[in-house]
Amino acid sequence: MLSTQERIQVAQVWDLIAGHEASFGAELLLRLFTVYPSTKSYFKHLGFCPDETQLLTHGQRMLEAVGVAVQHMDNLRAALSPLADLHAQVLRVDPSNFPLLIQCFQVVLASHLQGEFTVEMQAAWDKFLTGVAVVLTEKYR
Amino acid sequence: MVHLTAEEKSAVTALWSKVNVDEVGGEALGRLLVVYPWTQRFFDSFGDLSSPNAIMSNPKVKAHGKKVLNSFSDGLKNLDNLKGTFAKLSELHCDQLHVDPENFKLLGNVLVCVLARHFGKEFTPQVQGAFQKVVTGVANALAHKYH
Numbered sequence: 001m002l003s004t005q006e007r008i009q010v011a012q013v014w015d016l017i018a019g020h021e022a023s024f025g026a027e028l029l030l031r032l033f034t035v036y037p038s039t040k041s042y043f044k045h046l047g048f049c050p051d052e053t054q055l056l057t058h059g060q061r062m063l064e065a066v067g068v069a070v071q072h073m074d075n076l077r078a079a080l081s082p083l084a085d086l087h088a089q090v091l092r093v094d095p096s097n098f099p100l101l102i103q104c105f106q107v108v109l110a111s112h113l114q115g116e117f118t119v120e121m122q123a124a125w126d127k128f129l130t131g132v133a134v135v136l137t138e139k140y141r
Numbered sequence: 142m143v144h145l146t147a148e149e150k151s152a153v154t155a156l157w158s159k160v161n162v163d164e165v166g167g168e169a170l171g172r173l174l175v176v177y178p179w180t181q182r183f184f185d186s187f188g189d190l191s192s193p194n195a196i197m198s199n200p201k202v203k204a205h206g207k208k209v210l211n212s213f214s215d216g217l218k219n220l221d222n223l224k225g226t227f228a229k230l231s232e233l234h235c236d237q238l239h240v241d242p243e244n245f246k247l248l249g250n251v252l253v254c255v256l257a258r259h260f261g262k263e264f265t266p267q268v269q270g271a272f273q274k275v276v277t278g279v280a281n282a283l284a285h286k287y288h
Binding site: 027030031034035036103104106107110111112113114115117119120122123126 | 171172175176177193196197250253254255257258259260261262264266267269270273
């Protein structure tokens with residue numbers, strides 16, 4: 001699905017995120033909740049106004065999962081199977097929300113990388129994250 | 142109608158005053174064509190779209206991007222009447238250009254990413270929120286006359 005060049009782009013960007021999963025993830029969630037408030041409906045346990053600690057904790061968890069996906073680009077289905085089960089059986093996040101998260105992910109990347117955020121990186125990451133979303137929602141029915 | 146708070150309106154106006162509309166337009170359209178290649182279907186007459194480099198440096202892409210974004214800029218001056226402002230353009234995109242309105246949402250999202258790239262930290266979650274509301278409003282206005 002991803003070409004060799006695209007995999008390189010994904011890995012290159014991940015190198016910049018690795019080690020900063022918590023802060024990156026927290027900003028991602030903050031943007032998601034600010035820009036698309038309806039997404040908060042899936043995070044009742046974080047309360048109406050999640051604080052920084054909660055965002056960092058949950059953000060880290062999400063970004064670590066993205067890291068797993070990066071390490072297993074060749075076999076997302078197997079690597080993300082437990083998460084796919086979780087989303088299908090427990091979380092049941094409506095699939096329409098994943099593009100919202102992906103948009104916020106791109107904005108975090110763009111605002112941090114700025115001049116280094118090439119069009120090839122944006123294309124590769126959009127394709128990669130869309131692939132992850134497909135796998136996470138595949139077992140829904 | 143777009144419902145921006147007073148703070149959101151001033152954030153949008155302040156940021157937009159620093160935007161090089163001509164350049165950002167070309168970049169946004171170029172990125173749309175690269176990231177979502179199926180959107181190239183509307184631009185058969187634009188010449189070489191064979192690679193990201195070709196697209197980003199294509200003079201027709203830049204010119205058209207500039208045109209699109211100048212139009213968007215007009216919308217920003219009329220946030221209270223986007224449907225009226227874009228009525229003619231909406232008819233054009235439906236009757237002559239046959240563009241699926243989904244593409245307006247895609248371009249809006251790419252534009253937000255381009256702004257984030259240019260403004261970095263200044264493009265806070267609140268500013269992003271304001272701009273996403275604006276691009277959604279413009280997309281809806283452009284779809285309004287479809288039949």
